[in-house]
Amino acid sequence: MAYTCHSISTTWEFWKYEIPLVAFEFRHVLDGLLALTALSASRQKPRYWSTLDGRMISAEEAENGTPISDAPINTGWKQADRARRSMIEEAGSTAMVMRPTDPNGDMLEISRRYFSLALEGHSKTVANLNVKNFRAAYISSVIVSYYSLFTLSESSESGDSLMLDPMKWFRLSKGTVYIIDKWRAAVGERWFLEAGGTYGEPDLSDGEELFRPIHYEPFKYLLEPVHGDVIAEEDRLAYEHTLSYIGLLYKGIVQQTESPLATHRRVLALPARVPDRFAQLVEAHQPRAIAFLAHVFAALKLAEPRSSWFRGIAQRQVPLVCMALPPTWSEMVQWPLQIIRENNISPNMPS
Structure with missing residues (x-):
């Protein structure tokens, strides 16, 4: 993990020096680190x-x-x-x-075994949160979220996988918010910050910037009525804020205003940072919310040249997501489908 962390997070020093100390005390954190490391090894050339x-x-x-x-x-x-x-x-x-080294298939199997152990230990920790294990629970939550995101590229033909469903990634990432809220309430804001509770760049605490309406201009068509299906007033703010977040993520990729590691953080934090109502719409399989996810995965296709962790996610998930939509929504996912069909990766501004 001392080397793998350089390809994951903007705060690789925290991963390299601080998190291993926590892993020595909490086995589920260690299992999570080993799972990510083995997953990385499984995707390397011999x-x-x-x-x-x-x-x-x-x-x-x-x-x-x-x-x-x-x-x-x-x-x-x-x-x-x-x-x-x-x-x-x-x-x-x-x-x-x-x-x-071991063949890639063996390393993938090892990765899955460690992740299963990490997920089991993490679940037990979350069920018994206290001052002594808050930090470990938060760290393992981040590791679980990364793993569930990065394994969305896997095919079911390669064997049983714990993570093939984007809904699971969304749910697990959203769970980080629960841990943060409990942690803050128990120890206070200052101690929470000093313990690394909000480490990482870019800064995702500025809601005004994250949800600025101008960011969603490239994907504004996703807010339009679809064959009589209009956005309910109680859902509009959730959709607009989420689309702004996706638009900002998209611009950071195509304009290369952010590093690949910063993009990792934005994608990972999406389920936790967008409004709770959008998470509920995703869980309810609302077509518009599902179309939003197709655009997120398509954006990851554009990030592939600079991030090996994203490779294959769009190719695997965009068709699956689009097939889950009613036929009347097909025109709303033309851009994601166009992105994965093209051999050369280019921004191709949505229209």
Whole structure:
């Protein structure tokens, strides 16, 4: 995880140094970290570990290496170091000891097992929240949310997966708000902030900026009536605020005004940051809310060149989401379908 965290969060230092300390005390946090790390490893090209210089090399590069024995490694570090230097001098500076890592399928299975344990431990912790475990519950909630988002690219043909349903991702991410509210009420705002309760960039606390109407201009058509289906007045604010959030996310991707790690944070926080009413509309499978999700996943397609974690999510989820819509709503999801059909990834402003 010391290396994986660099590809996930803008606050990789927090993940690298602070979260492991919590994981030593709370097993479900450790299981979550191992699940994410194994998931990352399952998506890498075949790699080899070189015990001589401690680095990972590609399978292609390994073919040019000269395998040599590393038996002296077990004789003590001083003797091993002398033996290593001697062997390198004899075999050449490119000589390496190669051991293949586990196949990607095995690592994915390992990842799923750890995630199952993490989810079980997290559920037990949330059911018994207290001052001692608030921070661990919050951290594991973030890890669970990341995992449930990143595994939306998986196909059901690859075996049983715990996370193929975007509704599950939405529900688990929304659960983070519950933990935060309980934490704040128990320890106070200052202690909550000092404990890393709102760590991370970009800042998602400015509702005025997040929900500015100008942000939803590219997707304004999603607010229009659809064959007589108009937005109820009690739902309009929820839809407008959510669409502003999606529009801001979209602009950050296509204009590259934010880093891929910042995009991770915006996507992860979407279920928790948009109005509660929108979450209820998603749970109720309201067509307009489902069409919103199709646009979120399509935006992730545009982010793929800069974020390997998003690869495959749009290709998998957009067709499934669109098939769940009534035929009368097909015109509202033409842009997401167009994005996943194109071979070259380009912004293609919605019309």
